[in-house]
Amino acid sequence: MNAIINRKARFEDLGLMDYKECWDYQTRLFEQTLRTKQANRDRAPSGQKPTPNHVLFVAHPHVYTLGKSGDRSNLLIPEDDLRSIDASFFHINRGGDITYHGPGQVVGYPILDLENFFTDIHRYMRGLEEAVILTLRNFGIRGGRITGMTGVWIDAGTNRERKICALGVKASRWVTMHGFAFNVNTNLAYFDNIVPCGIRDKAVTSMAKEMGANPDISAVTSLLKENIARVFGIEWI
Numbered sequence: 001m002n003a004i005i006n007r008k009a010r011f012e013d014l015g016l017m018d019y020k021e022c023w024d025y026q027t028r029l030f031e032q033t034l035r036t037k038q039a040n041r042d043r044a045p046s047g048q049k050p051t052p053n054h055v056l057f058v059a060h061p062h063v064y065t066l067g068k069s070g071d072r073s074n075l076l077i078p079e080d081d082l083r084s085i086d087a088s089f090f091h092i093n094r095g096g097d098i099t100y101h102g103p104g105q106v107v108g109y110p111i112l113d114l115e116n117f118f119t120d121i122h123r124y125m126r127g128l129e130e131a132v133i134l135t136l137r138n139f140g141i142r143g144g145r146i147t148g149m150t151g152v153w154i155d156a157g158t159n160r161e162r163k164i165c166a167l168g169v170k171a172s173r174w175v176t177m178h179g180f181a182f183n184v185n186t187n188l189a190y191f192d193n194i195v196p197c198g199i200r201d202k203a204v205t206s207m208a209k210e211m212g213a214n215p216d217i218s219a220v221t222s223l224l225k226e227n228i229a230r231v232f233g234i235e236w237i
Helices: 019-041 079-085 121-138 188-193 207-211 217-232
Strands: 008-016 054-059 063-066 088-091 098-101 105-111 143-146 149-154 162-172 175-183
Touching: 008 217, 019 054, 019 088, 019 105, 019 175, 054 217, 079 088, 098 175, 098 188, 105 217, 121 143, 121 149, 121 162, 121 175, 121 217
Parallel strands: 008 054, 063 088
Antiparallel strands: 054 105, 063 098, 105 175, 143 149, 149 162, 162 175
């Protein structure tokens, strides 16, 4: 464990940002944290520095991303045709299969040193899900989990299960990157071009579809930010 426990985190709402630009940015933060951890191993406890924590919220222009173990055949549209729908495609280093990001989503990228919190990646994933579930509850939507599957679901445990939030993370030396994609006012038609998360028999939904109206995305992000802090015991700086 870290000699210095730091549960403070810097929060940034990046607005609409190109996927590759944001990927590069979170990678820089991730690598900076890893370098701090490595340097601490060579220092006496009295000389160690706290590792930083970051939480990024962002929305991306239309993009499909495929996790490192994902199946490329789950992209159902030829890559050459992506330009016609103003979309791009990236094969990336997170877990999970294929997913979509676009306007109307809240995409969250926590770059946390879990040694500041707890060293349990499954607990971390369930914590991200819990923050989304709590946020949905604020809007009168009941979210839940499906055993053996990541993400947040509506009508979990029924034959009408549909995913409202997808998760896919990377962790190294207990430092995390990538995160979740929460459908708020998302254009769900873009999911027709993929097998979402590689799951063929489950639908995808959004807050707007469940509510029959578009919620205020700024209100959603504000509540989600505070629910992340509540679940993980984060103090924002």
